[in-house]
């Protein structure tokens with residue numbers, strides 16, 4: 001087994017009071033577990049016999065986990081549930097040394113927590129495939145109906161004309177659909193513990209998107225377009241983040257790339273298990289398509305939605321829209337392991353991604369993994385923060401709204417400016433925060449590219 005690719009810069013820690021990791025571990029994780037317990041209560045109430053009995057035990061187990069987290073217990077090696085990733089988690093725990101939830105590398109401990117929740121399900125007979133976040137994912141999607149319709153109307157209006165567009169128009173449209181997919185990431189259910197649904201909705205819609213352009217701090221969309229159009233046909237990949245509205249925007253980007261013949265395949269990479277509350281798992285594709293097809297869930301603009309549903313089903317059946325997964329995405333490992341001999345499945349993922357014209361990595365958690373979730377100076381070049389991935393041959397395009405501490409590739413002075421403005425803004429509202437909290441809210445974003453060479 002090869003040794004892990006190590007980062008020279010220290011990782012963000014849940015023990016650092018100025019890191020969002022601290023707030024996450026102390027405040028958000030217990031709330032998230034409480035949400036799971038509430039959900040299990042509802043589902044267990046509908047179950048009968050042995051399943052209902054197991055449901056009650058599961059609720060107790062999640063209660064105990066919440067106690068562990070709230071009382072800052074030590075992270076113990078994970079029990080073997082048959083998953084090949086368990087050994088990877090335990091090797092990392094042994095390598096990184098003893099830690100407690102409240103004083104641990106943020107990336108490792110947060111992934112460990114989500115893996116542990118899945119482990120509790122794996123120990124049951126009847127709840128192994130139960131999505132503990134499924135209900136909230138679908139509820140939130142259905143509530144984003146206005147923005148879903150708006151995009152469907154835009155897409156249907158456009159799709160028939162794609163054959164006749166000029167290269168300049170094609171690039172403009174590419175930018176538009178990349179933008180839509182980027183801002184789709186502002187909707188993250190794990191943040192709903194601090195953001196209301198109303199606030200979430202206001203992040204969506206075309207007007208909001210246009211106004212948001214000034215919040216994109218680094219924008220390499222031109223380089224990504226050059227990579228995608230470099231050769232006719234071929235494939236692109238999208239390493240997904242959240243289900244529901246964000247996944248819908250990613251599928252629209254995929255449809256656009258296929259319909260405009262910029263690529264002949266789009267491969268979507270999902271998580272293998274329920275993850276970080278809202279992340280896409282394989283079952284979410286059918287659930288999303290069924291919801292879009294349902295007049296009860298989306299009563300308005302049926303012709304436009306039916307048009308999309310039809311396209312998604314056809315491309316999927318034809319094998320040009322592919323849904324796949326790998327155990328690598330739910331390890332705690334940074335994407336520096338997407339390299340020859342990379343650990344935890346990183347080697348296999350690299351082989352899969354090498355032929356891609358461009359791999360879009362969606363969202364904040366993927367960005368943290370790209371950059372080793374480490375305390376880089378904000379002016380660090382993106383490629384430096386990608387470490388071994390920067391020269392792995394894989395073309396990377398990150399579409400990320402900032403919801404954590406790490407950010408790189410900013411011009412000199414930019415983060416100081418944003419910190420000062422954030423302190424002034426939060427102080428004026430009577431709720432002063434540390435300056436670097438500007439980077440935690442999803443208001444700002446980066447789109448950063450690496451050619452893999």
Ligand code: F6P
Pocket residue numbers: 020024110185188190191241242276362363364365366368403404
């Ligand atoms: O910021 C809270 C958090 O849970 C982070 O730990 C994580 O990076 C992010 O939310 C998830 O956001 P996204 O869904 O964009 O990856």
Ligand code: MG
Pocket residue numbers: 188241242276278279363365
């Ligand atoms: Mg997510």
